[in-house]
Amino acid sequence: MDSSVGLRERKKEATRQAVHEATLRLTVEHGFDRVTVEAVADAAGISRRTFSNYFTNKEDALLYGEEEHIRALVQEVRNRPAEEDAWPALRAAVAEFSQRMAPPEREWAVRTRLAMRHPSLLARQLANHAALERDLAEAVASRRGPAAEDVRPLVLAAAFLSSLRIAMRLWIEEDEARGPGAVIDEILDEMGRGFV
Structure with missing residues (x-):
């Protein structure tokens, strides 16, 4: 049970980090004002809803x-x-x-x-x-x-x-x-x- 909880937490952390890195990369490439949550979600390979599970906004x-x-x-x-x-x-x-x-x-x-x-x-x-x-x-x-x-x-x-x-x-x-x-x-x- 503990190993599955640990794996789940590591996956969540990996998703958070991937979203953060996608946001940073897109912001550098396009400018902060032009980056949308949808674009970040696409770049991180997650849905818009999943983005909202991790972060409130960009x-x-x-x-x-x-x-x-x-x-x-x-x-x-x-x-x-x-x-x-x-x-x-x-x-x-x-x-x-x-x-x-x-x-x-x-x-x-x-x-x-x-x-x-x-x-x-x-x-x-x-x-x-x-x-x-x-x-x-x-x-x-x-x-x-x-x-x-x-x-x-x-x-x-x-x-x-x-x-x-x-x-x-x-x-x-x-x-x-x-x-x-x-x-x-x-x-x-x-x-x-x-x-x-």
């Missing part, structure tokens, strides 16, 4: 990869040693995540450029970040067991995710002259001055 499908990366990053924070302070744990988690995952820079660049040009994508991206910010705040809070009214984990999570977003925007504005990791480090250094 914005969600396009940003899926970013959302998964942030979820993995939250898990990296949870995996850090319990005695490590929150901001150093966040810094170490992003460094570890970057080394382990080695996400394709091209995909980051495409998504960042698109979000900067399309208000609907930017709005969806910010909504995703708000939801993931809560998860990250919980991961930070669990590190030191703050009182329920303690706002520091919320501030740290928001500052950290904002730093990543700023770094990606700066990286694009610099025409990718440096690697994204170098830009992330610079922004996190600056943001971290108030937290150490």
Whole structure:
């Protein structure tokens, strides 16, 4: 029974990834405004109805990869040693995540450029970040067991995710002259001055 559930989940994940990749490819080829959900479904080899089982709209499908990366990053924070302070744990988690995952820079660049040009994508991206910010705040809070009214984990999570977003925007504005990791480090250094 467990193996069939595992296989089913892997198939669902493969479908989500295929839809995400089809959305990204079609957006690069035709422009975001010209891509339809029907075209994405066709390119991914699924029906329109199946698309709707996985994603609400093309914005969600396009940003899926970013959302998964942030979820993995939250898990990296949870995996850090319990005695490590929150901001150093966040810094170490992003460094570890970057080394382990080695996400394709091209995909980051495409998504960042698109979000900067399309208000609907930017709005969806910010909504995703708000939801993931809560998860990250919980991961930070669990590190030191703050009182329920303690706002520091919320501030740290928001500052950290904002730093990543700023770094990606700066990286694009610099025409990718440096690697994204170098830009992330610079922004996190600056943001971290108030937290150490």
